[in-house]
Every structure is written in structure tokens, then in C-alpha cells.
Amino acid sequence: MENKKPSYEKASQLTASDLLTAAKTISVQQLSRLSLPEVEAVVELISKVVPAGNVPGMILSGLSRLPGRRIPAQKMQQDVNALFSGVEQILDQAVYGAFFAGPAAIIWGYQNLLKLAGKDPDSAFPEGAWQFYAGYALREDTARHTNETHGFDTLLRQNNIQLNSVDRLTAWFMAAATCLHQYHALLENEWQERVSIALLEEALRSDPGQTQRTRRLYREWELMRPYRREEDAANYDYPAYRRLKLERFLLDVLKSTPTPVREAWESKLKATSQQELGDYQRQMSILAYLEPGPYGETRVPFKLSDAQIGIIYHDSYYLLPACEQGSNKPLDVISARAQITALLASPFSSPSQLSSLARVKRASLPGLRTKLNPMLVNDIDNLRFAPILISADQHSRSLPLSELRQTERGIGSHALTIFDTGDSFVFDQSHIFFDGAWGTALSEIMTNEALSWARYLSLLPSPTPAGTRIYTSLTLQLQPADIDLVQQAPHIPSESGAESDRVDIKACLALRKQFKQRNDLLKLTINDLLVLYRAIHAATYKPSAKLLAEINKLSETKPEVAASLHQLVEEGSRTNPSILIPVDASLKVPRERIYPLNVEVPLMELNLLSLHSQTMRMLDAYEDATQDKTVVYAGFDQYQRLYLASLAGFGTYLSRAKEIATLGQSASVGAIKLLAHLPLPLQKLLDKIPEKFDLLNNLLKGREVFSNVGAVAPNSTLTRFITAKDDNTQKQLAWGVMTDAKNIMRITLRDFRPHVATLLSIGRKDLASLITQDYLDAYAEGLNSFIRDLSRISAANRQTIPTSKTRKLSRIKK
Amino acid sequence: MKDPLIGQQFSNYRIERLLGQGGMAMVYYGHDIKLNRPVAIKFIDRRYKNNPVYASRFVNEARMMGKWRHENIIQIYYADDTQGHSYYAMEYVDGQDLSKVMELYLEEGELMPIDDVLRIGKATASALDYAHLQGIIHRDIKPSNVLIAKDGRVLLGDFGMALDVRDGSMGNIFGTPHYISPEQARRSADAVPQSDLYSMGVILFEILTGTVPFNDPSPASIALQHISEPPPSPRSINPELTPEVENVILKALEKDPQNRYQTGAKLMAALESALKPNNAARISLPPLPVGVPTVRRSNLSIQQIANREAPKQKDNGEQSPIAGWPATVKVSSRFGKTNKWIYGLLLLLLIGIGGWYFTKGRSQPSSAPPAPTFASPPLPSTDLPALPTETVSPLLATPTTLPLLSSATPALESSPTPTVFVTPTVKYPDGNLYSLFWNDTSFYMLNRSDAKRSLSAFAFERIDIDTLSQEKRDRFEGYQWESQRFTHLPDSFCTSITIYGDQTPPYMNPVDCSFGIISVIQPRFDDDGGLVFWRPESGATHFRVLWLGEEAARCELAAGFCDFFVP
């Protein structure tokens, strides 16, 4: 790593000077279709408020893939080959020039145009760029992650504990109340783990003897970080237990650390935590509700003693205080149980219909509020004090998560909704409060907390209902006039979901190993393979015969819809999707949360599709050749090298991009920063730019999300995960990937393409689902055979006569 | 013929009735009139009373073990040598010993559910590992020394046979031949920690097959078999056992201590993964939430067994043994119930090593009247109070079968000065009782009263001899224990201070705190912030307990235990 740095800087310098020349030739007016006075106004204002972006960062973050700014494919290939063969010189300056200079010139010119003022970029982001962006563009109902754990029911079953419905709900109520009480401590855990280890890694890096271990410290910790209290935690609550484990871990590392290093680390950690921890806890606290405004959400914090836990039962909402009256103490379990006994026994009131409001665009809620009936508004306001809603109504586990959550779930002003499926629990989490990783972690933690309570409750005698009720039931019925208003309000796009666990992850892992054995530079991560194949899938997708038959059948009654579906397929194959990958930014600075990375797989540039098929053809020919194998091998060998080199180039490019994103320098972050500094009216103005200005749009938003939360901890019972989508209507697909404890990779797809709404409107939800499922299945199956092909290609080597054994094997694998 | 001890009082303990008799001692049920709690009192048998070496060893060891705190070791409260009696008082365990539990299973033709096997095994192993760490070998591990409380706790007792390894050997064998390790059978002084683990292996063999590996009317012959015979294959007795389980048991029963599992934890880990090969998919439940009013901590099936006495209630179906486990196994009876063991020197001659003899007779519970506490019916769940916060602490509960103590019981001054524990300065003798326990790494305060006293009213500080250090005297303020949830210490709960950073901490885990610990303050070893007041420094011998700034009690640092009262 160290020796790459000079060449990186050199490349940046070189590129920057290239840019200067390039930028002079680009007319400012061509970049934007804003009128000149508008441009001037923007320039003037922005120059006052926008700090300098990091130009090399912008350049390096993958601008090469902007539409219409491509370098010739042939040139790219040459460069990539050069890159691959020039083993040490991963960052060949020449490649950089070609790769990045052209498109980067645009952004450089744009930034130059804005006369960036050179202020401290972070000063305007007390909560990091992502927090700003989330409140600004991840506010709708679709901007929620949802995940599922099965541990509660599985472990109770394994331990022969049967809970009645009162105790089932009480266990989760207590878990929720405990969660609220411990939330600050949990956030402190999160913060301390990241910062103390990052600082320690940093401190140890200066110590020459230590380098081996230091880079992996956080990984080491991740592997041992507990998500539940084990037997040795009988006397500790979860946050205390986890802190203890961390301290033990750190102590072990510190044992061999020289005292001065240790002391410097300690004082730095202390200073940092004094400065930042409190802010972080405030930023991430779920003790707040969201107040929708025209341009974004405001988080309004409230006191713990005011917090309620919302219970949804028979579609009606109830609020049960999380604390004993007038105190910060959690409601004691016995009272909670008695209240819940009474609640579940109460005759149910007429069901609420808040789910229709949940789908209304948040920006129009302030307006709606003034017109809806005051009773409803009043209780919607009361509901805001429940950061956690628990739905006791059981929802079928067989539904895809994206569909399962389409039920009573508040109106989206709160952090978390928990659904019971009777067999598992599903957690629906606002992106403003949770990132994918933290969200799944919390689900795990809450599940274990609920289990702990379940174990306790199972020891108690049967519950008796409370005499005095401290829960309130909310009146959230919509009058006909309200229903009209809600229907007229703008809605979020319709969605259809699909899930698949068909990807053969073992084969993926084996291929990675095989690649690595073949050449150290062939460093493709599982995620790289998934993203790469997503681009191939987009370009090659063909609907299954079953789906085609359905569409054809539809053309008898709705020819125009059927035609549009055919068009959908065709268009899809023509666009190379720009993929937004959330990269964890919290490791060093927790408040930064996420850096978005936009990737457009250079399929065309690297000519990957035809390289693949040609290499395969040559391989077949080589394997089938009966005589002069040497010649055939030479042909295959040439393609094999070129193809693998291109793949290696792709891997290098992605890992660089990720590295840059982690440093907070990706173009996407730059663009967010740009937005954040603007006064509101200007934000509005700039918000229109994406439609006019393809560049920014692409940078900022991408066409789809691809979020892989990785493999869960060995004892985890997380099973499924769907990812949040930001509010941009351009974004049409959201891919979520998670690998569970049984090593099954589950891929979920949320489909927001326009046909979904069309099909729903003609009552063909089934067809919409079929289309999404077909698309996802094709991805999973296609990926499997792609991996098989790659494995064959990389395994093949020079041999004049392949033994019958290898031949057989490769045939079988087909 | 009335037992002369019954009705007598020793120290604070009134002797009420005989619980049972072992090889060298009698165990009585008694009552601690001062702390108003039940106790078990073990009196050294008359035969040994006149052996001053043994008698003083008995008392000394008991005193030393009074400082131990382990969840699975019966807590010793007090030991003394007075009025011609050597005795110690210990925690009274309301339940049954493992040998009786095993008999009950045998009578029903069943084997213990795997989960219980593991739970009992792990508890015993953990207690042994703890003792071994302190340099003590138990030497008399057998089912009758493993007590299973009605609330499900598993406790190991009777370290009375144990010899401090540092002391060397008395050369006598007090062990029981069914469970004795080969090296102990040869020479008592050869016992090593792994000897206890061998005995544990025998217990596990017995639990899993229904019979002990070596059985013979002659104890000498049993001992000889332990020395020289390979144990029978457990699978030949219980074919349902897997080869993996068999391997674990046979390894535990290796003749050479070095070939056995070296610690109890390792033995149990191996047994667990053998008994539950698909454990990866099976995850245990997390512990109960912290700070809840505890009802019972146990798994039900154990309770059921522990509660089960003469009225043989059929299972109501809820607690069937683990699926896949044989419902019944035909096993031969362990040994004739009335068989008296005959001990002699035959074996001694056979193996040519002198200086040992069995002293032990087995008095049969079948001939003795059933202990009254066991005759009380099992606690039906409906008897539990609706609100656990109102639960009477089992530590304070008086069994209803006992005559209530009259208020005219002898006053405090008539009791002899305790020798194990320091008498607290009793400033508020009518006040509310709190207890303190500590060791090198941990300090605990337990509320034994039902009074709600603000934690911030307490403070503790060491009384330093060195006046120079007066200013920076180590001191702890009770408010530091306060949290959002707790501003006072609820009835029967503990708060604690545990020093963090020691590499080999035997942290204390006081049984008396099994209700819950509401708060843990954790100073570091290297920089404790002046909070650690209970460790002897600069010659200090006491610390004081302050109540609203005034001294309420003084406690001796070396005692490890102290009671005090606050208004």
C-alpha cells in the first residue's frame, strides 16, 4: 500500500494538469442548460457557501462511466492489459489519464465554474453528509430497510418453551422498552468500538513491529463481538456485557503495545469521545420523531419519559408508556404484562387505515395535515411519541418482505416497526435512523433481548389483566373526506418484490480462491462478482417462456400493456445500470455513516460480454480438439489472458473506487456536499438540475441500489434483508443481499419500474410479481452459470491432451 | 433415644433436626437466629472429634472455604471448634442430592434428559475448576455431594474430605470406592485435580448408562478394578449412546491422569459437542434479563425432579425427555440398597502399599425417616405470587414446617465471638440488614431487608494506618451505583464493584446475589480511581461503612464478608 501512494499522488497531479487544458476547451454554458443569469446567481451564492471539493477524489471516483464520455473500447483494453501485466504498477499514470481525464474535466470545470471557496468541507455537516442526505432524499416509505430474524421462535421451540399470546407480546414490549432505555449505551458501544479500534490501528501503524495485525483489528473484533448475553453475562445488561468484551479485546492488544503508544492512544480516544460521542448519540438516537417539511425531514427529539411503545392489534393502535409514570425507569415487566393482558382482551375498536397515509409523499403531509379531520391529526401526533411500533397481528412469512410490510405501519415518522409472522419477526427500519448493518445488528440484539424476557415470562404464573389501564387506544379512522384527500395526494411509486436463495455461494467462494491462486491481481470480491454479473444480467436478460406466455396472454385483452412490457425488457437490455453501492463510512468517523459509491460496470469498454463468449468458445474448441491441441490452446490462451486481465482490471478499479469512497471523496459525496451547503431555495433550484443535467443525476442518484450486508455472525438468526431506496424516481431497482448463518445467500429485489403501477391498476399484481421474480431468478441462475464458466476458464491450462477426467468434470459442471 | 445436639445452640445457630449422616460427620438442619435464615450445620463425627489434627484441619479448611464464592459451591458461613464440637454452618440447600435424583430416574426406568446431564455436569465442572484454581482437590466427588436445589441450582459441597495440596498428605483414603480415581485408590496423597475429574467421569458414566463402571460387593475389589481394569464400554450398557459420547467418557476414565481431560470445562465441552453434534444449529437461550425479580432460574425438568418426592406424580407431558433419547433403559441396579460395605486391609496387602483404609459406611436413606423439608409438596406454579417484586427472598424464608422462633431467643451477647467473620460495629442493631462480600477483584453489597434505602446514602472507605495517606484515602460513594433504573437497592439484590483488567480474575459470583445485580462499577486494575477501598494497602486492616456520612460499621479487610445495619 505504502509504495502505491506516490504513484497515486503523481497520477492525481498529472490528471489535474491534464484537466486544466481540457477544461479550457469546454464551454461553461454547454454544461448546464440554466440560463446565464441563473448560472451567475448560482455561482455567486455557491461561491459563498460551497467549500472546495476534493478534485482528485472527484476524478478518481469513477467518472469514466458517464454516458457519452467514453474512451474507445480498444484503448481501454490496451490500458487494462498494460495494467494487468505491469504487476507492480497498478496505478499506471497513462491509464489514469485515459481513464479519468475526459469525464473528470467536466466536473472539474463545473467546480471551477462554481469558484469553490475553500472552506472546511465538513463544517457544514455536523452530522456528516449522509445524515443530511438521508433527511433530504431518503424520507419516503420506500426508504426503509426491512430484515427478519427467526431466533425467537426457533430457540423457544428448541427449549420447549411455549408462550401464550400475552407473553409473546410482553416479551417484545420489554425488548422494545429495554432497547429505548439502552439506546444511548448501544450507540456508545458502536461508537467506541469503531473509534477506539480505528485510533488504535492508527497508533500501531507507526510502530514498525505491529503492522501485520493492525490492519485486521476491527475485523478481529467483528468476529468476536457479541450480539447477545451469554452465560457469563447473567449480571450484565447487554451494552455493559459488550463493553466488557471490547475492553478485554483491547487489553489483549494493548498488552504488547509500548506504553507511550498506549498513552497517546488513550488520550486521543478520550479527547475524541469528549468531542464527538455525545453528538453521535444525539444524531443517531431513535428518541425522536420525523417532522416532514417540503424539502426534508426534521428530527424532533423527545424525552425518554415521554416515550411510548406502539402496539398494533387488529389494525388498531395502542400506546403503552415505555417508562413508569413520571420517571425514566422502564415500565416493570409485571405491570406491562398486566396491561397487555387487558389490551389483548379488550373488544377491538374499528381498524385504522394509516397504511394509505404511509404511501403519501412526505412533502405533501404538511399540507394534508391542515385539511384532515382534527381527531385524526391529533392522534397521528400522539403516535409520534412511539419510536417503536409492534404489530401483534400475524403476517404471513411466505410473503416477500417488501410485501409483508405493506400493512399498518404508522405513517413513517418513527424509527422502527416490528411485525410478528408467528414464526419469525420482521423489522422495518427508517434509513434516517438506521443503516443496513446497524439495523440488522439491532434486530439481532432485540431478538435476543426478547428471548431473555420470554424465558423469564415462561416462569411466571398465568397473567391477570390490569385493573387500571395505562395504555391509550388511538382513534385513527379516516372519514370519507379524509380518504378523498389522501387519494388525491401524490403517492410514492408502486412496488413489487421478489426473493431468491438460489445463488450458489460456495461456488462463488471457490472461484475467488481459484482466481487468487492463479494470479494475485485477480482480486474480485463476492460483491464485485455480484455487481459485475448484475451488469451482464441487465444486458442479457431474456424473459422465461412462462413469463412470455403470460405477457402474450395479456396482449389479447390489453395489447398496449403487453407491448409496454416487451418494451421494458428491450430497454432494460440497452441501458447499463448505474449502481449505487452503500459503503460503510462509519469505521473512522461514525457520524458519516455511509459513503455512496456509484458504479457503472465498464461492460462495453472492457468488451466483457463478447470476451466471455469468445473465451468459452475457444475453451470448448480446445477441449474438443482431437489433434493439434497446441494451436488451439494458443488461441484459447490469448483470450483467456485478455479476459482475465479485463476482470482483474475491473476488480482493481472497484477496489480503488471503494477505497476512495471510504475516504469520503467519492463524487457522490461531493455532490451531496454541494447540495447541503445551499440555502433552501437554491436547493430547490439545484434539485431540478438532475433532470436537466445528466451528470449530476447520475452521480448523485444512480439507477439502482445494490446493498450487500454480508454474512451474518455464526449464531445469528437473521434470514432476510431488503434494502432502502432513496426517493429519486429514477431509481427503479433495489437489490439486497445477505448471507445467513447456514451460508445461504438470499437476494431480494424491490422493483419500482413503471410497469408495476400499470399492472396494479389493471388488477394484475400477480403478473407484476411474476416479472420481478423472473428477473431475479434469471439473475441468480445466470450468476451461477457465469461462475461455472469462469471457473472452467481459469482452471484450464496448457496441456496437449486433456485427460478424460478433467473433460468429464467440466462437462458435468455444465 | 434423642439426639443430644438437637435444640442446642452453637454461635447463632439453633440445631433443629438431623438431615443426614455421612462417613465422618452428621449434617443438621438449623436456624441462624440472627440472620433469620435456615442453615445446614455439619458436625464432625465423634470418632474424629478426639483427633485434634483432624478436628482443627476440619475447622481451618471450612474457614478458608468460607471465603470462596462460587455459584455452584455450597457457601460456608461459619466454622468453629467449641464445647467439644467441631462444626461448620453452611448454606442450607432445599432439594435433593444427585444420588437420590438418580435413584428416582432409575425407579422410573428412565435416564436423565440430556440438557440436565449437561447442566449438572457443567455446574460441577465449574465448581471443581474453581477449587482447583485455589489449589484444592475435592477428593470425594460422588453423587451424594452434588445437591440439586428445588429452584434448580446445582451445588457441590463437602470439601471436607479435601486436603489442601500445599499441606501435603495425611496419607488416608476417605474416598468412596465407586467413584475413586486409580491414583487415589493407590495412595491418597497422589490425588491431583484430574482425580476429581475422573470421579466426575464415573458420575457421568452412571448418569448416561444407569450404572457405575465397577461394581462389586467388596469395596476393596472395586478399588482394585479402578486401578487395573479397563472400564466397560458405555455403549455395551446403553446402546443408544454414540461412539463420540463413549469416547468422551472413556477419556475421562483414563487410568493415567495426564491422559484425561485436564479441566472440567474441557471435559464438559467435549461431552456437550458429543451429545449435541448439531449444536451449531442449536443455540442456547440467553440468560434472564438483568435486575428482574427472580422467580426461578432453573430449567423446569430439574426442578421437577428435585421437587419430586414420595408422591410420584406422573409427568403432565410437558417435560418429556429430549426427543431421540430412549424413554426407558434396562439397567442393573447400582448396588444392593442395604449392602453394608466391608472394609479391610485385603487390598492393601494385594497392592502392597500401606497407610490407607476405608472408613466409610453407607447409611441408607431408606431406613432413615424422610427429611421433612422434602415431604412438603412441590411448589405448584400458582403458588407463586402474582407480583415477583413481592416474592419473599428464599434466603429469609422460614420453612413453615419449623416451629416459629420465639422472640425470646437468646440475645446477641450470649453468642460466642465468631472467629471467621468480624463482628460489625452495630450502630443500628434494629436497623435493616445489608451484607458485603469481597475478594481481590470484586466487592458486593446485598440488601437483606425489604427497606428501600437510597444508594447515595452509602459510602465506604478504607481506614488507613498511614496518616499521610488520609487525604487520598480510597473511598467509594454509593451514588455511583445509581442508574436510571435504580436509585436504591431492591430487596435481595446486589450491587457490585469489579476491578477490571486482571488477566486471571477469579471474579466472585456470590450465590446470595443470584437474584440479580443491579449495577456494576468497573474500575481498572492499573488505575482504579481511588475506588478500591477493600483491598489491604499500607497495612490497613479495616474499612468503614458510612451511612449518610456517619460510620455505621467497620469491616475487617481479611474477612471477605461483613454484615451491617442501617436505619
Ligand SMILES: Nc1ncnc2c1ncn2[C@@H]1O[C@H](COP(=O)(O)OP(=O)(O)OP(=O)(O)O)[C@@H](O)[C@H]1O
Ligand atoms: N448444605 C446442605 N443442605 C442440605 N442438605 C445437606 C447439606 N449438606 C449435606 N446435606 C445432606 O446431608 C446428608 C449427609 O451429608 P454428608 O456429607 O455428611 O454425607 P455424604 O455426602 O453421604 O457422605 P460424605 O461424608 O462422604 O460427604 C446428605 O444426604 C446430604 O444430602
Ligand SMILES: [Mg+2]
Ligand atoms: Mg456429603
